Amino acid sequence: MAMSSDLFKGTLQTIILNLLAQNEKMYGYEITQKVKLITQGELLLKEGALYPALHKLEAEGFLETSTEVVDNRLRKYYSLSQNGEKEMSYKLEEAKEFILNLQLLLNIKPNLA
Amino acid sequence: MAMSSDLFKGTLQTIILNLLAQNEKMYGYEITQKVKLITQGELLLKEGALYPALHKLEAEGFLETSTEVVDNRLRKYYSLSQNGEKEMSYKLEEAKEFILNLQLLLNIKPNLA
DNA sequence: AACATATACATAGACAACATATGTATATAA
DNA sequence: TTATATACATATGTTGTCTATGTATATGTT
Numbered sequence: 001m002a003m004s005s006d007l008f009k010g011t012l013q014t015i016i017l018n019l020l021a022q023n024e025k026m027y028g029y030e031i032t033q034k035v036k037l038i039t040q041g042e043l044l045l046k047e048g049a050l051y052p053a054l055h056k057l058e059a060e061g062f063l064e065t066s067t068e069v070v071d072n073r074l075r076k077y078y079s080l081s082q083n084g085e086k087e088m089s090y091k092l093e094e095a096k097e098f099i100l101n102l103q104l105l106l107n108i109k110p111n112l113a
Numbered sequence: 114m115a116m117s118s119d120l121f122k123g124t125l126q127t128i129i130l131n132l133l134a135q136n137e138k139m140y141g142y143e144i145t146q147k148v149k150l151i152t153q154g155e156l157l158l159k160e161g162a163l164y165p166a167l168h169k170l171e172a173e174g175f176l177e178t179s180t181e182v183v184d185n186r187l188r189k190y191y192s193l194s195q196n197g198e199k200e201m202s203y204k205l206e207e208a209k210e211f212i213l214n215l216q217l218l219l220n221i222k223p224n225l226a
Numbered sequence: 227a228a229c230a231t232a233t234a235c236a237t238a239g240a241c242a243a244c245a246t247a248t249g250t251a252t253a254t255a256a
Numbered sequence: 257t258t259a260t261a262t263a264c265a266t267a268t269g270t271t272g273t274c275t276a277t278g279t280a281t282a283t284g285t286t
Contacts (some may be wrong), residue, residue, distance in 0.1 A: 006123040007211040009243060014120075018219045029263050039214045047246050051265060072252055073263055095219055095279080097212055098120040099212055101152045106131045122243080122272060142234050162273050164236060185281055186234055 008043060012053050014095050017062065017080065017088035025066075025079040028054060054078060062087050121156060125166050127208050129200035130175065130193065138179075138192040141167060167191060175200050 008015075019034060020026060026034070028050055035045045057063045061082035068075045080088060103109070121128075134148060139147070139167060141163055148158045175197035183186045193201060204214045217225070 005273080006244075007127075007208065008215075009122040010119040011215060015215075017220045020219060027263080028265095029261095033262095035218065038217050042210065043214055043218075045261070046245065047263090048246065048267095052243085055265090068232080071262085074251095086268075093217060095120065095215070096221065097155065097187075099215065099221070101156055102124060102128075102208070102212065104151050105148065105156075106205060107130045107135060108209065108212070119243080119273070125272080140234080141236095142232095146233095160234090160236075161238095161275070165272085168236095184233085187280095188234070225267065 009031075011095065012045075012049060014091040016053060016057065017059060017083040017084060017091055020063070020078060020080045021085065025077045027077050029075075057084070070086075099113045123157075124208065125162060126170060127201075127204040129163075129166060129170065130197060130204055132200045133176070133191060133193045135196065138190045139188050140188040142188075170197070 015035070016031065019031060023034075028047075032045045032047070032050060035043055054063065058065060058078070062081055063078045064084075066077045066079075066082050068077065128148065129144065132144060136147075141160075145158045145160070145163060148156055167176065171178060171191070175194055176191045177194050177197075179190045179192075181190065
């Protein structure tokens with residue numbers, strides 16, 4: 001990643017799982033571009049961070065893969081397994097708690113609701 | 114730290130600087146208790162994380178120290194230097210950006226305003 | 227009196243995450 | 257022809273935090 005330094009450490013898995021929850025199936029390069037788009041270029045997800053994270057999530061049984069060849073280039077699609085959906089829900093709640101606590105600690109106005 | 118896993122990685126310096134911006138001077142143990150109180154025990158700041166972080170911030174010139182003896186026990190008070198105040202402002206803005214981007218990526222409703 | 231817990235500092239070593247750098251390969255734009 | 261975009265992957269290094277350990281005093285419990 002880049003720019004905002006290492007604040008995103010620890011959130012990468014949550015981000016990946018959440019994107020896959022919203023998109024059904026995605027391939028690695030697509031994820032990097034999606035993240036870049038959503039954050040307007042402020043977060044640049046590097047291959048050295050992404051691919052090991054994907055492999056780990058797959059090894060843990062949270063992701064399933066299928067490959068396609070497009071324009072003579074390989075695409076490895078990832079999608080959430082059932083366990084992956086559970087893990088995603090869990091990590092999302094955890095992230096919400098994290099954000100609230102961080103806002104409290106930094107004295108930032110928290111979400112109204 | 115504990116509980117919410119390693120989500121807080123990368124935010125510790127920002128948290129410390131911000132607490133010192135709000136409290137003028139604090140000692141290490143006090144910081145751990147303050148964090149525990151604010152997060153209702155969800156974030157437990159460990160000495161192995163806190164003290165190295167304080168030493169690093171001091172070495173970088175962001176913190177100044179003074180010692181006092183209370184009840185025969187040493188207290189090492191930390192306070193923000195001028196550079197520390199600047200750094201705090203910078204890191205706070207960075208943290209706000211981070212939270213917004215994270216909320217966007219996780220499809221969580223961001224702060225209204 | 228003995229023991230555990232709270233207060234208060236500190237460091238050594240392990241681990242995990244992410245960054246940097248590098249590698250392969252095809253397609254397209256300049 | 258060269259650079260950039262697409263698309264995968266891994267080896268190595270750095271860094272932050274955690275675990276564990278150490279010292280020492282004060283207080284609360286049994």
